[in-house]
Amino acid sequence: MPGGTLWKGYIHFGDTDVPVKLHAAIKEERIQFHLLHKHDQVKLRQQMICAYEKQPVPTEEQSKGFEVEDGKYIIVNPEELEQTDPESNRMIEVHEFVKTAQIDPILLDRVYYLEPDMAGIQGKGYDAFVKALKEMDVEGICTWTMRKRSYFGALQARGKVLRLSTLRYADEVVPVESLGLQEALLSEKELKIAGDLINQLAASFEPRKFENEHQKKLQDMIEKKARGEKIAVLAPKRLKPTESDELLQVLEASLRKVA
Amino acid sequence: MALQGIWSGTISFSLVAIPVQLVKAIEAGQVSFHLLHSKDYSRLSRRMFCPEEKTMVPPDEIIRGYEIVPGKFILMTDEELESVSPERSRTIEIVEFIDMKEVDPIYYDHPYYLVPSKGGEKAYQLLVEVMRRTNKAGLAKFVLAEREYLVAVTSREGALALTTLHYNDEILPDADIAPKKGKIEAEEESRMKKSIEQMIENFNPGKYSDGRRKKLLDLLAAKVKEKAPVEAPAVEEEGGEGPADLVAALEESMRKVKENR
Numbered sequence: 001m002p003g004g005t006l007w008k009g010y011i012h013f014g015d016t017d018v019p020v021k022l023h024a025a026i027k028e029e030r031i032q033f034h035l036l037h038k039h040d041q042v043k044l045r046q047q048m049i050c051a052y053e054k055q056p057v058p059t060e061e062q063s064k065g066f067e068v069e070d071g072k073y074i075i076v077n078p079e080e081l082e083q084t085d086p087e088s089n090r091m092i093e094v095h096e097f098v099k100t101a102q103i104d105p106i107l108l109d110r111v112y113y114l115e116p117d118m119a120g121i122q123g124k125g126y127d128a129f130v131k132a133l134k135e136m137d138v139e140g141i142c143t144w145t146m147r148k149r150s151y152f153g154a155l156q157a158r159g160k161v162l163r164l165s166t167l168r169y170a171d172e173v174v175p176v177e178s179l180g181l182q183e184a185l186l187s188e189k190e191l192k193i194a195g196d197l198i199n200q201l202a203a204s205f206e207p208r209k210f211e212n213e214h215q216k217k218l219q220d221m222i223e224k225k226a227r228g229e230k231i232a233v234l235a236p237k238r239l240k241p242t243e244s245d246e247l248l249q250v251l252e253a254s255l256r257k258v259a
Numbered sequence: 260m261a262l263q264g265i266w267s268g269t270i271s272f273s274l275v276a277i278p279v280q281l282v283k284a285i286e287a288g289q290v291s292f293h294l295l296h297s298k299d300y301s302r303l304s305r306r307m308f309c310p311e312e313k314t315m316v317p318p319d320e321i322i323r324g325y326e327i328v329p330g331k332f333i334l335m336t337d338e339e340l341e342s343v344s345p346e347r348s349r350t351i352e353i354v355e356f357i358d359m360k361e362v363d364p365i366y367y368d369h370p371y372y373l374v375p376s377k378g379g380e381k382a383y384q385l386l387v388e389v390m391r392r393t394n395k396a397g398l399a400k401f402v403l404a405e406r407e408y409l410v411a412v413t414s415r416e417g418a419l420a421l422t423t424l425h426y427n428d429e430i431l432p433d434a435d436i437a438p439k440k441g442k443i444e445a446e447e448e449s450r451m452k453k454s455i456e457q458m459i460e461n462f463n464p465g466k467y468s469d470g471r472r473k474k475l476l477d478l479l480a481a482k483v484k485e486k487a488p489v490e491a492p493a494v495e496e497e498g499g500e501g502p503a504d505l506v507a508a509l510e511e512s513m514r515k516v517k518e519n520r
Contacts (some may be wrong), residue, residue, distance in 0.1 A: 033323040048303040064292040072488040084474040098462035160437040170464040184384035204360040214407030227325040239276040244381040254273030
């Protein structure tokens with residue numbers, strides 16, 4: 001079983017209720033480093049330090065402030081903050097169903113698996129729901145509360161399993177207009193050669209091909225050091241940018257290289 | 260336009276190299292608070308602290324260590340870390356182009372934008388346009404902050420977007436999640452589909468907003484009407500000029516003033 005149950009709830013829309021259990025779908029592995037004091041290798045701790053006293057400040061002496069202007073704050077206390085907490089309930093409320101293609105992938109945040117909660121009397125609803133979502137190619141847009149936070153997300157069927165993806169809010173996406181990009185004059189010739197080049201480099205997506213090589217190399221480096229071996233410190237590779245006036249030549253050379 | 264550059268380097272495909280900067284595509288909407296010292300509202304900041312010497316430790320006295328056995332560390336400098344994958348820490352090398360439709364959304368991790376650095380504008384726009392026309396995305400690997408990512412570079416509304424992807428072995432299997440083969444009654448299936456059909460709409464994500472964010476902003480608006488905001492005392496910049504003993508004397512006198520309040 002991929003990890004334990006993170007949360008239990010039930011999907012609700014119309015007359016339908018489907019009890020479910022939430023599971024993690026992603027497991028990230030990382031080599032963890034500690035931050036140490038150079039001269040004695042003591043493990044350092046992260047603390048909240050006062051700008052004046054340069055000493056850590058315990059939690060009971062900390063206040064939360066919202067900065068309205070440089071250096072000016074509105075203080076909020078824990079009770080006031082608690083009043084803004086959403087009411088918790090176990091319902092994943094579906095507001096609408098939309099065609100999968102209408103959901104911009106940039107909105108996708110975290111994904112979870114939903115397992116039918118067989119302890120509920122209506123365990124069967126799950127299969128029918130998955131089948132319907134798949135055959136109609138739609139996703140259920142829903143909202144729910146988990147651990148005092150409100151979420152907005154999409155219910156999607158993949159294989160025989162129901163997934164719940166949290167979505168980012170529309171106003172959290174940085175608009176492309178704000179990047180200040182300028183149009184450039186491109187010749188049809190450059191575009192054609194670039195297009196041919198891309199088609200030469202086309203492949204099907206095979207995720208199994210890719211491994212986290214950096215992790216392995218890092219592990220090797222750590223082991224080498226543990227054995228007392230010397231490590232070669234290499235400078236990062238930096239490529240020379242292609243000048244605009246040599247773009248066509250470089251494209252043509254690339255095409256000759258891959259064709 | 261001053262953008263917050265997270266990383267800068269080059270993106271390449273075959274022999275074409277484009278200087279770029281990686282910037283955020285998502286600005287989290289949560290209302291954020293600062294932590295202040297209750298007695299005088301001085302701003303608190305996160306610092307590394309040595310529990311033995313009981314002082315803050317400046318960045319040049321900090322080193323990373325991997326704990327091989329409890330209490331024994333293998334030290335790594337920033338240069339050594341950067342040299343683990345030297346070909347990938349400053350370059351995003353696109354090795355193949357794929358159709359994003361083949362990528363199960365479960366692989367998506369975090370989105371960013373790439374913006375061209377000086378001189379790379381034309382090559383950048385070329386890549387944007389040709390990927391748009393061919394409807395393809397570039398697949399590459401690159402190293403950011405000690406982690407190596409598999410990424411998809413896509414053409415989006417006239418810009419290049421970069422999405423980090425999860426590795427295959429980071430995706431947990433779902434075989435145990437799927438229910439045992441059960442029979443779905445035809446009547447149940449048609450009832451379910453009818454229910455769904457009645458609720459099909461065109462997706463407008465702007466309709467949904469963070470309720471808590473609104474409540475917090477309302478609370479803050481109400482509070483600012485009742486009382487003026489508090490002011491944090493002005494603080495000297497860290498690493499301030501002046502002979503050490505003068506700074507120490509100043510700190511000492513400030514401390515005395517605070518104690519007498």
